[in-house]
Amino acid sequence: MGVREEARRMKAAAPRLGASSLEQRNDALARIAAGLRDAAPIIFEANRLDLAAAEEAGLPATIRKRLRYDEVKMAESQAQLEGLQGLPDPIGRVSLNRELADGLVLTRVSCPIGVIGVIFEARPDALVQVASLCVKSGNCALLKGGKETANTNRALFEVVHRAVEGAGLPAESLALAESHAEVDELLGCDGDVDLLIPRGSNAFVRYIQEHTKIPVMGHSSGVCHVYVDKDADLELACRVVVDAKTQYPAVCNAAETLLVHEGVAAEFLPMVQAALAGRGARLRGTRQVVDLTAGDGVDPAVELMGDDEFGTEYGDYVMSSRVVSGVEEAVAHVNRWGSHHTDCIVTRDDEVAEYFMQMVDSAGVYRNCSTRFADGFRYGFGAEVGISTGKLHARGPVGLEGLETYKYRLVGHGDVVADFAEGRRSFSFRDLEA
Amino acid sequence: MGVREEARRMKAAAPRLGASSLEQRNDALARIAAGLRDAAPIIFEANRLDLAAAEEAGLPATIRKRLRYDEVKMAESQAQLEGLQGLPDPIGRVSLNRELADGLVLTRVSCPIGVIGVIFEARPDALVQVASLCVKSGNCALLKGGKETANTNRALFEVVHRAVEGAGLPAESLALAESHAEVDELLGCDGDVDLLIPRGSNAFVRYIQEHTKIPVMGHSSGVCHVYVDKDADLELACRVVVDAKTQYPAVCNAAETLLVHEGVAAEFLPMVQAALAGRGARLRGTRQVVDLTAGDGVDPAVELMGDDEFGTEYGDYVMSSRVVSGVEEAVAHVNRWGSHHTDCIVTRDDEVAEYFMQMVDSAGVYRNCSTRFADGFRYGFGAEVGISTGKLHARGPVGLEGLETYKYRLVGHGDVVADFAEGRRSFSFRDLEA
Numbered sequence: 001m002g003v004r005e006e007a008r009r010m011k012a013a014a015p016r017l018g019a020s021s022l023e024q025r026n027d028a029l030a031r032i033a034a035g036l037r038d039a040a041p042i043i044f045e046a047n048r049l050d051l052a053a054a055e056e057a058g059l060p061a062t063i064r065k066r067l068r069y070d071e072v073k074m075a076e077s078q079a080q081l082e083g084l085q086g087l088p089d090p091i092g093r094v095s096l097n098r099e100l101a102d103g104l105v106l107t108r109v110s111c112p113i114g115v116i117g118v119i120f121e122a123r124p125d126a127l128v129q130v131a132s133l134c135v136k137s138g139n140c141a142l143l144k145g146g147k148e149t150a151n152t153n154r155a156l157f158e159v160v161h162r163a164v165e166g167a168g169l170p171a172e173s174l175a176l177a178e179s180h181a182e183v184d185e186l187l188g189c190d191g192d193v194d195l196l197i198p199r200g201s202n203a204f205v206r207y208i209q210e211h212t213k214i215p216v217m218g219h220s221s222g223v224c225h226v227y228v229d230k231d232a233d234l235e236l237a238c239r240v241v242v243d244a245k246t247q248y249p250a251v252c253n254a255a256e257t258l259l260v261h262e263g264v265a266a267e268f269l270p271m272v273q274a275a276l277a278g279r280g281a282r283l284r285g286t287r288q289v290v291d292l293t294a295g296d297g298v299d300p301a302v303e304l305m306g307d308d309e310f311g312t313e314y315g316d317y318v319m320s321s322r323v324v325s326g327v328e329e330a331v332a333h334v335n336r337w338g339s340h341h342t343d344c345i346v347t348r349d350d351e352v353a354e355y356f357m358q359m360v361d362s363a364g365v366y367r368n369c370s371t372r373f374a375d376g377f378r379y380g381f382g383a384e385v386g387i388s389t390g391k392l393h394a395r396g397p398v399g400l401e402g403l404e405t406y407k408y409r410l411v412g413h414g415d416v417v418a419d420f421a422e423g424r425r426s427f428s429f430r431d432l433e434a
Numbered sequence: 435m436g437v438r439e440e441a442r443r444m445k446a447a448a449p450r451l452g453a454s455s456l457e458q459r460n461d462a463l464a465r466i467a468a469g470l471r472d473a474a475p476i477i478f479e480a481n482r483l484d485l486a487a488a489e490e491a492g493l494p495a496t497i498r499k500r501l502r503y504d505e506v507k508m509a510e511s512q513a514q515l516e517g518l519q520g521l522p523d524p525i526g527r528v529s530l531n532r533e534l535a536d537g538l539v540l541t542r543v544s545c546p547i548g549v550i551g552v553i554f555e556a557r558p559d560a561l562v563q564v565a566s567l568c569v570k571s572g573n574c575a576l577l578k579g580g581k582e583t584a585n586t587n588r589a590l591f592e593v594v595h596r597a598v599e600g601a602g603l604p605a606e607s608l609a610l611a612e613s614h615a616e617v618d619e620l621l622g623c624d625g626d627v628d629l630l631i632p633r634g635s636n637a638f639v640r641y642i643q644e645h646t647k648i649p650v651m652g653h654s655s656g657v658c659h660v661y662v663d664k665d666a667d668l669e670l671a672c673r674v675v676v677d678a679k680t681q682y683p684a685v686c687n688a689a690e691t692l693l694v695h696e697g698v699a700a701e702f703l704p705m706v707q708a709a710l711a712g713r714g715a716r717l718r719g720t721r722q723v724v725d726l727t728a729g730d731g732v733d734p735a736v737e738l739m740g741d742d743e744f745g746t747e748y749g750d751y752v753m754s755s756r757v758v759s760g761v762e763e764a765v766a767h768v769n770r771w772g773s774h775h776t777d778c779i780v781t782r783d784d785e786v787a788e789y790f791m792q793m794v795d796s797a798g799v800y801r802n803c804s805t806r807f808a809d810g811f812r813y814g815f816g817a818e819v820g821i822s823t824g825k826l827h828a829r830g831p832v833g834l835e836g837l838e839t840y841k842y843r844l845v846g847h848g849d850v851v852a853d854f855a856e857g858r859r860s861f862s863f864r865d866l867e868a
Contacts, residue, residue, distance in 0.1 A: 016771070017795040098814055104803060106813060113826075114795065142506040195826065215826050236848035243850030322855040335449070357843055361548065369538060369846030378854070379540060380532055392547075392629065392649050392826055399651035409791055412803030416677030420812070428813035 004143070006175045007192040010115045013172035018112040018138045022089040024167050025220040028135050033081040036128070039159050040074060045150030046151035047124070047322045054148055054284060066122045067083060070153050073125045080129055084136050084154040090404050091138050095375070099430040101420070104412040110404040112138035114194040117186050121143045121200030124152040130197070131160045131174055137404060140170075142193065144177040144186060145336050146200075154178075187212040197385050202313070218387035221313050222252025223339040224371040227313065227330040227356065228272075229347035230263035236270065236368065237346040238275045241319075243370040244289045246279040250315050253342055253374040257310060258283070258321040259330045265289075265323045270296040281317035284309075310337040327352050331359045338362060340389045342374040363389055436826060437576070437619040440609045441626040444549045444552075444574040447606035452546040452572045456523040458601050462569050465597030467515040473593050474508060480585035481558070488582055488710040500556045503586050507559045514563055517816045518570050524838050525572050532866045535854070538846040544838040546572035548628040551620050552819070553578045553642060555634030558586040563817050564631070565594045565608055569796070576627065576817060577612040578620060580634075588612075601803025621646040631819050636747070653823035655747050658805040661764040661790065663781035663801075664697035664708075671702065672709045677804040678778065680713040684749050686821060687776055687808040691744060692717070692755040693764045699723075699757045701744040704730040706782040715751035718743075722757045744771040761786050765793045774794060774823045797823055 001009075027104045035053050036043070054064050086336065090252045096108035116139045120126045127145055134141035145153035157176040164173050186193065190213040197217050198208040209216045226244050244255035262266055269292045277298050283289065284305040293302045302321070310320055310333070324330045325344070334343050342364035345356040358366040364374045376384025376397035384397045417423040435443075440824040470477070474619040474826050481503045530542035542713065550573045554560045561579055563855065568575035576702045579587040595729045598607050624647040629649050632642040660678050680688035696704055703726045706719050711732050717723065727736045736755070744754055744767070758764045761779070768777050776798035784858040791799040798808045810818025810831035817833045851860040 006769050012766075015765070015795060039588040100807070100812065100814065104807075155643065215824070233848070239848050239850055243852050247851045247855065331449070335446075358453045361449060362577075364844060366844045366845065369844060370851050371535070372581075372851035373538075373844060373846075373849070378851070378861065380534065380861065386785070390649070392651075409800060410800045410803060410807060412579050412801070412807075414667070415600075415803040415807070416673055417681045417804050417806035418677050421681065427812065427814065 003177050003182045004189055006172075006177070007115060007117075007186070008187040009172045009174065010142060011192040013138050013170040014112070014114045016170050017089065017173050018114075018142055020169055022140060024169060025136055025138065025417050026085045027171055028167035029081050029085050029132055029354055031166050032128070032132060032135075032160050033078055035163050035325065036077055036081075036156075039155065043069060043074075043152065043155045043159070046150070046155040049151045050124075050149045055083060059148070060356060063122065063148075067124070067149050067152075069124045069156070077125060078127045079185075080383050081132055084132055087136070090401055093404075097432045099167070099428060099432060100410075101415070101425055101427050104410070104415045105432070107408070107409040107411075109409055110401075112404060115140045115142065115192060116370075117142045117144070117189065117193045117196045117214070119183060119186070119196065119198045120202055121146045122139070122148055123199070124149040124156060126199055127153055127156050128160065130144070130199075130385055131157075133385050135169070135173065135255065140169055140173050142175050142177060144183055145355050145400065147178075148329045150178060184211070185206060187249070190214045193321060199429050200302070202231040206363060214333060217388050217390070219252065219339065219341065219388045221339045222254070222341045222387075223257065223311060223313050223337065224255045224341050224374075225257045225259055225330075225334050225338055225343040226251060226255050226260040226263060226371065227324070227327070227334070227343070227345045228264065228268055229330075229345060229349065229352055230261040231349040231352065232261075232264065232267050232268075232346040233348060234264065234271060237271050240344065240368065240370050241272050242275050242279055242281075244372055245319050246278060246281050246317060249281070249317050251372075252313075254315070255371050256320060257333075258314055258319055259324050259333060260289075260321065261327075261330075262323050262325055266292050269293050269302075269321070269323075273298045273302060276317075276319065277432070279317070281319060283319050283321050285321040286323070289321045294322070303326075313339075327355050334360050341387065342366065342371045344371050363387070435626065437616045438613050438626075440550075440606075440611070440621055441549060441576060441620070441623040443606045444576060445626040447604040448546070448548045448574050448602050451574055451607050451643055452548075454603055455571060455608070456525075458603060459517045459570055459572065462598045462601035462603055463467045463515050463519050463566055465600050466562070466566060466594050467477045467571075469593035470515075470804075473589065474490055477503060477508075477586065477593070478587045480589040481583070483585045484583045492672070493582070494765040497556065497582075498757050501558070501583050501586075503583075503590070508849070511559060511562045514817050515566055521570070521816050524570070527838075530723065532868055533862060534844075535849070535859055535861050538844070538849045539866070541845075542841040544714055546838060549574045549576065549626060549773065551559050551576045551578070551623065551627045551630045551648070553617060553620065553630065553632045553634070555638055556582055557582045557591060557633070558583040560633055561587055561590050562594065564593075564633075564819055567817055568599060568821050569603070569607065574857065576609050576611060577622065578617055581612075584612060601846055618645070621648070623650060624648045624767075633820060651824065652820045653686065653773065653775065656688070656693065656724050656775045656821075657745060657747050658687060658689045658775050658808075659691045659693055659764075659768050659772055660689050660805065661693040661761070661768070661777070661779045662695060662698065662702055663761060663764075663779060663783065663786055664695040664778040664784040664787065666695075666698065666702075667702050667782060668702050668705060671704060673705050674778065674780055674802065674804050675716075676709050676713055678806055679750060680715050680761060681755050681804070681806050682714070682753050683801045685806075686747075687805050688749070689778070690747055690754060691767075691771070692753055693767060694723075694755065694757050695761075695764075696757050696759055700726050703727050703755070703757075704732065706733045707709065707736060710751075710753065713751070715753060716754050717755050719755035723755045726757070726851050748775075761789050763786075768794050768796070775821065776800065776805045778805050 778800035
């Protein structure tokens with residue numbers, strides 16, 4: 001069956017999955033966890049085949065590492081599944097309950113988005129994570145994994161799908177697309193697929209965004225900033241910058257640019273340069289930064305960079321840097337060069353902090369802590385399908401809540417608009433207890 | 435100044451407008467109301483020029499009616515402005531307030547979307563309504579009106595803009611684009627414009643959707659249904675169907691299709707046919723409907739229609755109709771042929787009603803009342819910028835709340851991820867009072 005036909009069947013089954021009970025969906029999650037444990041030898045063997053093929057194909061070790069599904073990944077999957085089972089039902093939450101007029105009651109209630117297409121490169125553990133989030137949130141998931149882990153994906157999918165059917169949920173709740181041509185077919189499924197979630201490189205996400213009419217959740221870049229204000233605790237600032245840059249440089253919430261207030265630049269820049277060097281990271285900076293750090297002999301020296309390079313996402317042990325005249329210039333820089341992901345100010349001044357957090361137009365605005373906290377698990381969402389820098393609907397880490405929309409329910413007793421339009425009745429607008 | 439340059443200036447000013455106080459924004463609304471009253475003679479004279487030009491250009495009377503801005507429209511604008519001033523601040527609402535770990539607090543707080551491009555055909559009153567909603571919600575608005583009301587738009591805009599400046603809000607909060615070429619320029623302003631709201635015909639909205647990368651809020655069609663169940667109160671059903679079809683047939687929340695349970699079709703169809711005929715409306719239907727109504731001699735007779743015509747939005751005193759075997763078939767029909775706007779079941783049976791409201795995938799699911807209630811004012815939103823059938827972010831009538839997004843604020847004391855990743859600290863996830 002082709003992807004288009006699969007998507008159509010899913011669309012028809014979606015209301016049934018959305019109407020399933022929390023018990024059924026949690027039962028499916030428990031069955032996935034048990035199934036993964038039981039099938040561990042089969043899954044690990046499938047993964048060994050994929051890893052061997054990757055090595056034969058000459059894929060670099062850093063990429064091969066991401067293809068792995070081993071005991072560590074299995075333990076992570078188990079922990080996520082357990083965490084998800086404990087979370088409250090995201091379906092049916094009432095966010096508005098209003099009597100419009102005598103006996104005419106309007107309710108706004110959360111419900112699943114419907115059919116979600118998930119396209120992921122490498123990382124077979126993402127299959128388990130995303131499928132589990134979709135099951136808990138009552139969304140059908142059409143999964144398209146990378147060919148590098150085709151064997152692992154198939155083994156994992158079989159477990160997940162059997163669990164879903166075993167819990168009495170529709171068989172169409174989940175499907176796995178395997179051939180490469182199916183990506184383009186999936187991108188054309190507007191009308192049946194409600195949302196696409198791509199997980200992979202920037203170029204990959206951009207390709208998806210530019211080739212479909214289906215809404216895409218996610219982001220293609222993460223240029224996060226740390227601004228160290230003149231009233232910053234400089235020791236604390238150093239800790240935060242080092243963590244934000246080096247704790248895991250390859251991910252989108254790692255900081256790429258350091259902005260330093262001119263009043264503390266001479267003291268702070270050599271200090272943070274040395275701290276970063278101690279973790280194997282180096283600074284690039286404007287002429288002013290180069291001059292302020294030149295006399296300290298820290299190895300490596302700060303490399304001169306151009307003003308037009310501040311949009312760079314290194315994803316590596318490298319950081320751009322610049323001296324600014326104050327919080328206004330810092331905010332202007334962040335809003336101009338950032339990717340509206342997560343940006344942090346380090347300061348003891350409440351007023352300056354409030355200005356930064358109010359004026360920066362990003363999904364996350366932080367004070368005195370690392371940008372690396374921008375993550376669904378660390379926000380207490382259990383897990384995430386990704387991080388959204390769009391402003392419509394979900395923003396920031398997207399967990400269960402971001403996978404729900406809402407519908408308005410209105411219940412009356414033969415109420416007609418003509419009565420209101422012609423003055424026989426009038427609206428009262430009374431909010432009820434939710 | 436071109437639209438692109440205007441949009442860039444707005445983008446830079448947007449954080450300042452977003453940080454303005456509720457008092458300032460309400461003051462601007464009060465100044466708009468007073469300014470409109472003061473400038474009424476100028477506005478009405480400008481409108482007379484537009485209407486005269488429209489008549490000379492041979493525009494039909496139904497369209498000319500929409501171009502009018504007279505005492506009636508002025509009174510509507512005044513009522514809307516007063517209503518808006520009374521609504522609570524949509525900015526700064528806290529929807530999540532969580533201690534992640536000792537002293538590390540995450541807050542999710544609503545904030546304006548940013549820069550909104552509004553493109554409207556005809557209807558100069560829409561300029562006042564949309565500009566007021568944007569002012570109250572703290573969003574910059576780039577307004578592009580139709581050339582048919584260029585004089586009226588200019589007169590209205592001058593009042594609105596003077597009021598906004600008078601209240602101390604940024605001059606860049608509002609701008610009016612006038613030349614036709616500027617529509618295409620506006621569609622290319624991704625990066626600076628966060629959202630487009632088109633208001634006009636289906637073809638117009640579709641054109642916008644297909645020619646921009648900016649998210650578009652709205653919908654291009656409204657095919658709403660009323661399903662009359664076997665346990666319906668047929669008198670009540672008649673009232674609801676007549677209102678849903680005839681109270682204002684030209685709008686998107688008017689019903690286009692009537693579905694009737696086979697158990698009551700023989701009794702109900704002639705009844706509703708006569709009631710609709712009494713309001714100048716006629717039924718089209720399948721062979722079965724034609725046969726069931728043929729013997730009653732109601733004028734006009736039901737016209738035979740093809741099964742492939744159920745996606746038609748008449749916007750007129752015409753209604754499609756079909757007999758179904760029960761609520762399952764009704765739901766399947768609505769999800770297949772509808773536009774996910776607003777759909778209603780008429781029944782006394784709670785279980786059947788719940789099934790319909792659960793399984794229908796629309797922004798509004800109604801029981802025993804007219805689809806015409808799907809409107810921002812009738813939902814108590816004060817006013818609306820439009821109705822959204824998208825599922826991401828806003829759905830249904832979009833008022834102030836739909837013009838806000840949120841950002842996550844995280845405040846710590848030098849907290850770094852490494853401490854959590856390396857087991858020195860752990861998350862506690864405690865929800866605080868909002």
